[in-house]
Amino acid sequence: MTTTPDDKAILDSVMDAWKAAVDAHEPQRVAAGFTEDAVFQGLRPYTVGRQGVAAYYASQPPGLTAAYRVLETRRLADGVVLGYLDVAFSFTDRPTLDVRLSVVATRQGGAWYISHYQVTHLG
Numbered sequence: 252m253t254t255t256p257d258d259k260a261i262l263d264s265v266m267d268a269w270k271a272a273v274d275a276h277e278p279q280r281v282a283a284g285f286t287e288d289a290v291f292q293g294l295r296p297y298t299v300g301r302q303g304v305a306a307y308y309a310s311q312p313p314g315l316t317a318a319y320r321v322l323e324t325r326r327l328a329d330g331v332v333l334g335y336l337d338v339a340f341s342f343t344d345r346p347t348l349d350v351r352l353s354v355v356a357t358r359q360g361g362a363w364y365i366s367h368y369q370v371t372h373l374g
Contacts, residue, residue, distance in 0.1 A: 258324035262334040265356045265363050266319050274316045278308035286357060286366040293370050294350075304368075314343035319352070330358035338370075349373050 265284065272280035282305035291297060291304050298304065323335040333355050340348040355367035 255324065255326070258326055258332045258334075259321055261332050261356055261363055262321050262324055262336075262354070265354070265365060266321070266334070266336065269365065270317050270319060273308065273311075276308075276311070276313050276315065278305040278311075281305065281308045284365055285368070286359065286364045289364070289366050289368065291368045293368075294372060312342060312344070316341045322351075327355070332356045332363075 268284050269281060272278075272284065282301040285291065285301050285304050288300060289304065290299055291307065293307050295307065298307065318339045318341070320337045321334055322337055325333040327333050334353070336352040336354065338350050338352045340350065342348070350373060351371045353367070353369045353371075354365050356363045357366040358364075
């Protein structure tokens with residue numbers, strides 16, 4: 252199984268919305284892109300659910316921006332896409348933080364949401 256244009260388009264749609272909310276420093280909007288029971292692992296202990304996602308991004312400094320590139324996708328099942336991404340978080344007052352990000356996007360109703368988010372720091 253390899254990356255398909257359809258699966259990449261799904262991830263780009265989900266991650267474009269995530270990026271826009273992160274760049275705008277709108278934690279509730281970031282959290283709205285996740286499922287109600289999403290497992291979220293940033294660079295601190297994990298949380299489950301949108302409230303933990305919102306709290307994590309609320310604690311990030313203003314001016315934080317994200318740039319991503321989809322490296323791989325896999326269709327795990329109908330309505331479930333795994334993505335492996337390269338992400339660079341830029342700050343106004345410190346060096347860029349490069350990470351790898353694994354996400355699982357899940358279709359609920361007619362929309363796609365992040366149901367699993369796992370960051371690995373490369374440093």
